[in-house]
Amino acid sequence: MLKHALEDFFHYLTVERGLSENTIKSYQRDLRQYGNFLDDSFSINDWDEVSRSHIMQYMYHLTDEGRSSATIARLLSSLRLFHQFLVREKLSSHDPSLHIETPKKERKLPKVLSMAEVDKLLNLQGNDPLTIRNRAMLEMLYATGLRVSELVSLKVTDLHLTMGFVRCFGKGAKERIIPLGDMAKEAVEDYLNRSRPSLLKKKQTEELFVNHHGNSLSRQGFWKILKAVARDVGIQKPITPHTLRHSFATHLLENGADLRAVQEMLGHADISTTQVYTHVSKTRLKDVYRSYHPRA
Template structure:
C-alpha cells in the first residue's frame, strides 16, 4: 500500500486493504500486473465510498457498487476497464463476506459488462509451415531463433513462459515441456518432432557458444549470455516474420493464437486445447473456435460455386 494513501479519505480500513492484498497474492496467486490493477480499483472504490458518506464496510452495498461503476462509465472508461473493475469489486466483496466483515455479498448482484472481442490475427497453416521451413538456423543466433519460433508454434506457450524455461524443463524422451504459468500453476505441454529437433540443435551447437557463468539453467539465452528477455523474444518473432515476407506480422501471442487455431482445425477438442494453453476458463479458449469458423466461411465464399451472392 502507498504511503500517500494514509491521507486520503477511505471507507475501508488500511489493515483490511493490506489483508486483501495478501489474499490476492498468496491465496489467489494473481500475477503482479493483475494484483496492482485490482488494488488500485479497490482503493478507488474505497475513496468513492468515503466521498458519498458510506459508513465503513457496511456501507458497501450493491447500490454503492453500481453508482461507483456508473461514475466510471460517465468518465469514459472502456468496457475492458469496467469489466476489470467489476471483477475486482466482486472479488473484494466475496473476500469481505468470507472474512465475516459483510453480512452478505453484494458483488453477486453485479452484472459483468460484455466486451467485444476482436478475432486474433493468426497465420494460416501454409504460412506457418513456410515460415518455419525457410527459417535459416545458421550460427548460435540462427539456431536459437529457429528453436524459439518452433517452440512458440508447437506449444502455444506465452512468451513469458517460454523465456522462463530451464533446460531441465524439457523432457526429450517424452517430448514434453514443463511450463510454469499464471498463478504459478504448472502444466505439461507436448512438443512435436520439429520443435524438439530445433531445441536439441540449439542446445548442442548454439547455446554453448553464448553461455557464460551467469547463464544459469536458462533454456534460451540472449546475445550476451543472460536469460532471453520477453522483449527480445518479441523482436525475434517480428524480425523473422518480416524476413519471410507476404504474411501477417504476428507477435509471440499471435503464435499462441495460431497454435490453438490449428489444433482445433486439426480436430482437437476444446478441453485439450484449454489444458495445453493453461486457460483457467474454457470460455477463453472458445474464441479460437470463432477463428476457425470465420476461416471456413472465407474458404466457402471463395471456393463454393454459390458461396457469394
C-alpha cells in the first residue's frame, strides 16, 4: 500500500509537474527512505495511519544521524508535498506534516571566483577541437549562469546568435531567455564552425555540445573537463560548475545589475534565493574596504 502510493506520486511528478529526471530521483530517494523508516520503526501499512508524531520522530532520527539542517529541511519539503498529494488524491484523510516547523538553514555564502580567476579559466590556449569546445562551454556558462544540466541539454536550435541570446528550459521545464555577450557568441560560433563538425564525425545530433566520440556530453563529463581546466590554469580553490553560476550572479550584482533581472536570468522562482548574492557582494566590499582604507 505504501509503495503503490509512492509510485503514483512519482508518476504525478513526471507527467503533471514535468520535473527533471534528477529532481524526481531526489524525491524518490527522500521518500523511500521516509517510507522505510515508518515501516521499520512503526510497521505502518497505510498512509492514513501516519501522524505528526511519526514525522517528528523521523526528524529526530535524521538529527541523530548527523544530517544537516539544510538536508532535513529538504527532506521535510519532499514529504510535505507527498502528503498534500495523498490528501488531494483521497489516499489519506489528513496531512500530518501541517504545522511542523522547517529547521532553520545555516545560510552558507556561495564560493565565487575573482575576475582574475575567471580570466584565467576562460583564456584557454590552443586551437584543437576539444580546446575550442571547452572554451565555448566555459564562456557560455559564465555568460549565462546556466546550471550544468541546462548547459549539456542545450540544442543547436536554442541558440539565437544573431539576436544575441540563448533559450533554455530549467527546473519544471520553465523556459527562459538569457542574453549572450559578444565573447561568448564568438567562442560558440568558433566551436560551431571549427570544432563541432570534427567531433561529430558525420554523426547527427541536436545537442549543442558533444564529447570526443560525437555523442551528447554528460554532466559528469563536463565536471571532469572543468576540474582538468582549472588545474591546468593554476586555480587552487575547489571549483564546481555551480561556482561559475555563483560568479556570474555575484559579478553582475557587483557591477550594478538589478536583483530582479539576475533572478530572471538564473531562473529562481523566489527572489530570496537570489538575495544570497547580495550578501556575497557586501562581504567582498568589506574585504576591499579593510584592505585599502587607511583607517579601516
